[in-house]
Amino acid sequence: MYKFNDNEDSQYNLLKEIEKKPNSTQRQLAKELNFSLGKLNYCLKALKSKGYIKLRNFYNNEKKLNYIHVLTPKGISKKLDLTIKFMERKMREYDELKKDLENSKKNNLE
Numbered sequence: 001m002y003k004f005n006d007n008e009d010s011q012y013n014l015l016k017e018i019e020k021k022p023n024s025t026q027r028q029l030a031k032e033l034n035f036s037l038g039k040l041n042y043c044l045k046a047l048k049s050k051g052y053i054k055l056r057n058f059y060n061n062e063k064k065l066n067y068i069h070v071l072t073p074k075g076i077s078k079k080l081d082l083t084i085k086f087m088e089r090k091m092r093e094y095d096e097l098k099k100d101l102e103n104s105k106k107n108n109l110e
Contacts, residue, residue: 010035012082014043018053018069019079029069044069052078 013033017024024032030040047053052075056068071079 008082008085010043011047012079012086014040014047015052015071015075015079015082019071019076022068022070024069047075050078051075 010033014029017029017032021028021032026037026040026044029035030037033040035043044053044055048055051072054070054072056070
């Protein structure tokens, strides 16, 4: 069983990229996400084993078989969950930065 708990940002970015460009090759996805091809392949297998994506093959010409990566309803739900967690984390970071900035201003005035 594949785990792919690399981090939630990696999962989110991969699911987002698949949703945005389902016809992308693995090489294109790996380049876009700055993953090695091996890491991307491992991640795709993990997402597939969790039921988040499906692979469908098609011929883009008579001689070459390609795959479309499709988010499943479970994958869409996971992406939404990761999006919410991402936004919550960013809002906490913003609040912390704002607080640090206010403290710095206050310390500089004293």
